[in-house]
Amino acid sequence: MSTSSPQRIALIGLGTIGISMAALHLSRDGNIVEVFDTRPDFEDYISKMLPIYMGQAPSTSSKPNPDAQPVPSLVSSGRLRIHSSLESACASATIVQEQGPENVDWKQSIWAQIEAVAPPSAHFWTSTSGIAASIQQLQMRDKTRLLVVHPFNPPNIMPLLEIVPAPGTSSERVEFAREYFSVPGSRHRPVVIRKEIPGFVGNRLAFALLREACYLVQEDVVDAKDLDTILMASLGPRWAGNGVFESYQQGGGEGGIRAFLEKLGETMQNIWDGQGRINVLGDEGTEWKEKVISQVDEAYGTLSTEQIQEKEARLKEFVRIQTKKYTPDGPEV
């Protein structure tokens, strides 16, 4: 079955990520989305939230979105089917995608249940941010079907999907997921991670930077708000346009990243040797926590709906600009 043909996707668990995924799947002509969640107000909830995510409006927007179809018309056309049992949701699915709690027991149990009721050909995707497919599949009979499809917050705007197979996941199923998210016109950028590793890649990179950030605040080198300003005034816009490797390939001039590593090697080793080895759990190396939390609370408090809306509008523009073309001889843009 080709990924360009319409799919029938059963979504299990409709929190923020699930709703966002429902909107994504419904944006493809012909797809049928089957939804199941155990919350008591499920039908009301999805009627209220889904239109907000469809058309990629900022998720907190209170404006009516002209592109969004009301849920009753999606239901009456048969494109959206609201289920009250896992079995009926999965019965005819070509893809089953799970966005449930981040809990090992729950994940292992739900996949065994799904395997028992879904067609044998159906693809199994989990949106987990931390529990590897090889752990989740322990109670399944067929270990070739499940893989991680990890979106990044906010999933209705962020292009990244980390696709992380277990060692036993079949390569055809990995390729199917990658192709599904990279159809022409999609804003999404799926990347296949070759090995299971805690945090996958995006969060490993983020937490490496966060660890040094917390250390610098602990050491009174800079306060939390000034550190954020530094990041926004330099690395953020740089990495929105260039990856880290591409940046240093350019930074090294004609010699590329090799020249960069030679020129900056001493500074880099010096920094690496002096990196903060703070901890977030345990009794040692956690003194930074109260200092960081109080500085961050003081700097930002609780973000208002208006602030979040403004940030999402800006984020959408950053993502839009990433794929915009600039003609060297055209007018300045």
Added chain:
Amino acid sequence: MSTSSPQRIALIGLGTIGISMAALHLSRDGNIVEVFDTRPDFEDYISKMLPIYMGQAPSTSSKPNPDAQPVPSLVSSGRLRIHSSLESACASATIVQEQGPENVDWKQSIWAQIEAVAPPSAHFWTSTSGIAASIQQLQMRDKTRLLVVHPFNPPNIMPLLEIVPAPGTSSERVEFAREYFSVPGSRHRPVVIRKEIPGFVGNRLAFALLREACYLVQEDVVDAKDLDTILMASLGPRWAGNGVFESYQQGGGEGGIRAFLEKLGETMQNIWDGQGRINVLGDEGTEWKEKVISQVDEAYGTLSTEQIQEKEARLKEFVRIQTKKYTPDGPEV
């Protein structure tokens, strides 16, 4: 002397950063810029390069820039003065700013020479990325005058200036530099770093992420190009709009960063414990280098002028959007 009054800035060393700084200082009405460099073709070079940087055109642009004043007219109006000796360049300066080689002996020697010829009230700024003011000033008599003003590449677009005083630098001189770069209408965002530390803050954060990136490539978790895609499709745009602390304050919902650290603590500690401890110098832990270099070379080769122009045009837009206002009830932007 107030920072809003015109200054007379002697720039010593006119490479990329020096030229960019000259353009910045000349963009302020009334400033006089005195330039000195030992390169033999200095006058031709500055006549060619300065107009490109004035008006903030992408630095590799070959188009004429309508905002740029030709160097002869800047010279005849007395706003730009080209010197053939350090002494004459510094003689009447209110600020002396150095962008010379990253070499301890050279820096120590030049500041002793500058101190001998500049007015006693002049402010001394070094654009170094790695040699602390407390080291550079060792041969100076007055240890209260020198501080680091570290720009970020490309300095004609990036808003960040890291201001890093030595322990003995007078607080008035720190405040003068901060105010100078934060006048209304300036695109620049100066941040005062409270303690001297190798790499200051921006490069420490960048190299912490780079270390983990190189480790993940070494371990075959992901290749260099896919890692760049991951960064551009998630953390880059996030950190262009939000700092890392603000992101997690928002990510924690009503409980803020405290709730985030509680919820993600186990994953975070797991990632921190497993971070790659690779090295860039020495014999151990450097196996990643050839793998990373060859993957980066293969992915990007040498970037063409057109590619760099396009990247700079995009970077300028990211920076512009950072300060754009979005009205929640206005039209979608």
